[in-house]
Amino acid sequence: MRSLAALLFVFCFLTPQIVAAADKPNIVFILADDMGYSDLGCYGGDIETPNLDQLASNGLRFTQFYNTARCWPTRAALMTGYYAQQVHRDALPGLGGGGGGKRQAWARLLPDFLAPQGYRNYHSGKWHIDGKVLPAGFDRSLDMRNQGNFFSAKGNALDDQPIQPAEDESDYYATTAVVDHAIDCLKEHADKYSEQPFFHYVAFICPHFPLHAKPEDIARYHDNYVDGWDKMRQQRYARQQELGLMETELSALEPDVGPPYHFPEALKKLGPGEINRPIPWKDLTAEQQRFQATKMAIHAAMVDRMDQEIGRLIAQLKAMDQLDNTIIFFASDNGASAEIMVRSGGHDPNAAPGSAASYLCLGPGFSSACNTPFRRHKTWVHEGGISTPLIVHWPAGIKSPGELRQTPAHMVDIMPTILDVLHIEKPGEWNGEPIPPAPGKSLLPAFAADKTIERDSLWWLHEGNRAIRVGDWKLVAAKGDAWELYDLRTDRAESHDLANQHPEKVQELEAIWNRQLEATKQLAAKTAPAKSNKKSAEKK
Template sequence: MKRNPGGFVLFVAAVLLAETTARADPPRPNVLLIMADDLGFSDLGCYGGEIATPNLDSIAADGLRFSQFYNTARCWPSRSALLTGYYPQQIRRDVLPSVPGGGQGVRPDWAVLLPELLEPVGYRSYHTGKWHIDGMPIAEGFDRSYYLRDQGRFFNPTRSWKDDVKLPPVEKGADYYATTALADHAVEVLREHERGHADEPFFHYLAFTAPHFPLHALPEDIAVYEDTYAPGWDVIRAQRWRRMQQMGLLDATAVRQPSRVERDLGPPYHFPAALDALGEGEVNRPVPWQSLSDRQKTFQATKMAIHAAMIHRMDLEIGRVFDQIKEMGQWENTLVLFLSDNGASAEIMVRDDGHDPSADPGSAETYLCLGPGWSTTCNTPFRRHKTWTHEGGTSTPLLAAWPRGIKARGEIRRSPGHIIDIAATLLELTGAETAAEAPPAPGKSLVPAFSTTAASSEDAAAEPRTIWWFHDGHKAVRIGDWKAVAPVGEPWELYHLAADRQEAHDLAVPRADKLEELVTEWSRYVDEFTELASRDLPADVRRKARGAAKDSIEMKDKQAAGKPQR
């Protein structure tokens, strides 16, 4: 056999290059994606809150906080966007005119979830907690799952599945608390992964039901915050705002002060019977704290203490999951992402097992909701609540840390992003690809924001982008620093977020030209999403969809004709 010295040299060079590249670029990361439920923008300690969240705060200290990251304003649309990378209206998981959608909508075949995309590149995928997507977790690509469907009972859920097999109801009085049970499952499957699949990367989607109503918490956690909220929601809001300013979380030019409290804006849905059941202590408006009776102050302060206890416990259980990953020796190469599905909720209702006013607040026999007074505080400094497309309803904390891949430590990223960006980010980092038949996804990878300096990451995201919302009749679109927003049944408003992210100064009249530009773009998205979402539907449904598109065109014609939009 002839020797080939030149070939040998090339081979050695190739090996050295490969080794150098391997040292320069971290391997594909494990991913721990954590989603909270109804968490307010300022609830975490690292976002200005007084609630003890040391484990999540450590992620902020070791990585990044995003200050202009958005969700869809509601639970099930956000979850479908998170796991597919598409706006929920594109995949029939939220409504469009004359297109089936909403919580019961069924995704097109091409709208597959992340686990199915990650499997070809070697990932094992695990799901723990809330689902709120069509289909079932194992059938949709997860390898293991604990699906907790019962969000109305933290102590004795009646509807849950393990690996798509229905479990018996948890008996009343059992030693069970949902937040702890979810962490138990996460630790369990991670240990299984270490035993049987240690050479494969993992994707773990951990979806807590906390702090969604009903306000159920462990007595020892409630006791930690027993006296914290006696000063009232006005005082706590001011304290959170001061801490935000001290930590430089928000651009001081964009947010000079918290939004004006909308004293007459109550829950998004009115349930008079619930107010009767809850008694004299309940208040369905964010009135000044000092206008409340002593009984109301006590009742309201207790509710917020339970909300804080739920978040406090969630953080403790997240710490257990972190410890498990560290025990596996995988912490350095695990990307941790944490966010919420929508802003804090102003809802007040009584469902499931009802409310016993004589029972200890926060126990299984009670059914309490946060309400608009505390929701306004939890969404500090932004305006409105869950379901609305103002900043308070759509702004989420986003934490990101990955010791081997994100060199920034404790930095803040202020470029706008959206929950649709999570899938794009994970596909880039893992080398996975979207389904061949899928249309282009609207999300943008956050990988540029993972760079070592805030300045370079901001430069990478300097090109203005469009972010779009439509939920429960509430509309909004953001293009660059301009945002148009219209609550259901109300005229369009216009805000320049670079100087007014608290949405205080409506520029719809003096900048009617800019408003028309944004509303036209919002309508264009409606047309585009309607066509995509109805493409594989029966002819009669498509005809209805075309009618909706025609209505959109007529609306734009009215705008062009100069008819008033206010």
């Protein structure tokens, strides 16, 4: 009987079962790259994002949703439901792992659980997960491996095969190409597979550096930021208060905190307009002010164009009469970036800013503004590095559109949420290997009401930066620094360190952080990568 039961399980779970699309919702997960918490209009921003704002007004906005502070760990957490360190996709002390790490066989991606339910699975955009795309369970893929030039398809892959770029790429722009591919997949789906539901993972590169944007998009923002990052932060913070996003004061700028990696040669190449510290705007030279305002204009143009393309994607779903029965998620893989570097062909100081021959990065001044009201940036695990908007739009399943959801949540929650919606139970083993418990929680109860999803903790570790959140308490430290303690109930901006007032709470949370570290190391050590894999992937 036990053998028969096992046989039935294998048949039911692994055999595709065609399910009418009307019976199960389609799922679209849209991921931005290096976008700040306040870059969308519906999160207090000044950039034109009407399509995403409309999704928010007809859906839900989560105010305390978290990523992992970096691109590849977030993608692993999103698609597996595990902390990236558990599946070798972020480094652990003494065990390696990171951007070059290989997941365990049991660390399956979401399509492996959707395909047996009849879902078609599509991927358009950045990948940055180990292995090729189609063997990971996707039926079609545009893998944008060229992340150094938004104006060329060179180096990208279509269905895991190298793309031969067109001889004339004058009309090519990566953000548009992502949605061109997504729409092509959806049109084919409507034509050939309309009786099946679909999952579509749409992963933009933008607004990740290099700051590349279409001239007409840049022109709309050219002079919008000449008053500087100080004023921009104040204006965004005021709008956030009007929107009721959170109760906190605005964090102070940290003029001593620059990029996470120092490239002095890059600063020389970029010229006297570049500055790698977020000092008061009035202390910049006129040349620096113009240079920095231009960079922010390009960043805004990239976000604006992404929103325009998302509008085309939404129009396609409407044309298929599938918008109401599609769950659309939107988030960012980490906070805005303070990085300043030059790579992928270099930077021509005589080229038009934002063009293919230029190589510009946002830098810590306007990154601080994009992460309003928080401190720090991508790679840090202070709120500025790990906080992201999360918009959820699902007309058929969300009955109170336009509301906020205050529950703390994390990328590891996306997989269990989707599985919960679809009534899918993960098996206890994969190919005879036990599947360890995953840390994520289903957010489905929060779709119905603004309730807190109960959990023990949320945990972070990236390049020596570490944090733990238990309830409203957060313990956090940058690499090499002492622990800081914050009450996020009233201080999301991490402005008032309470470590000295509550040493017992510091000890309590530190013990929890250490227990999670040890448990993660024990799990990862069973299949630890070779020591030659000590380094993370090239810093993306």
